Amino acid sequence: QQQVKQSPQSLIVQKGGISIINCAYENTAFDYFPWYQQFPGKGPALLIAIRPDVSEKKEGRFTISFNKSAKQFSLHIMDSQPGDSATYFCAATISNFGNEKLTFGTGTRLTIIP
């Protein structure tokens, strides 16, 4: 059962452009939505995260937009750079005092071309 749906599966963006990755969730009990970044041959690493009490969170060139009513959230990468080329995973969890389980999307392979 896919609780977090991610799209697109792959994305090619020109250097300097905006990369947008979308996720949708089903479980309305989810209350924490992190994004992970994975480079080839490495494990995923936390990039940025948001709680549903805000509609947007920005850290540098990375922004999460959150739409609670639509049960959707997205990652925007502004001024995309070749170093941003990686696989990105959205995730969701229910805060539970240490017993959280992250449910991941299927990932988006992002390629930034010069």
Added chain:
Amino acid sequence: DAGVIQSPRHEVTEMGQEVTLRCKPISGHNSLFWYRQTMMRGLELLIYFNNNVPIDDSGMPEDRFSAKMPNASFSTLKIQPSEPRDSAVYFCASRVYRGRTGELFFGEGSRLTVL
């Protein structure tokens, strides 16, 4: 600081053989997770431990899979007997129990190929 350490990094085996994957979590982290990554299904949680105790193993595919955490610095994931459909990258991740919500520290993974 050393991160999560997994071994082996690559394993090629034949169907029916036993496979053991190993993980050393970050010192001081007392929650440990095993994930499996495939192209089709992405990252799937197999099992996780808090303070060496298995909390949820509902993601373990079948009885051929087992995981143990005998102490705070070591965990194993065993597949016996292995099958070609078990081919995947297996990740171990750790965190501080009741630490920052949703922040897992992943190892570099063990790529398993079952022929």
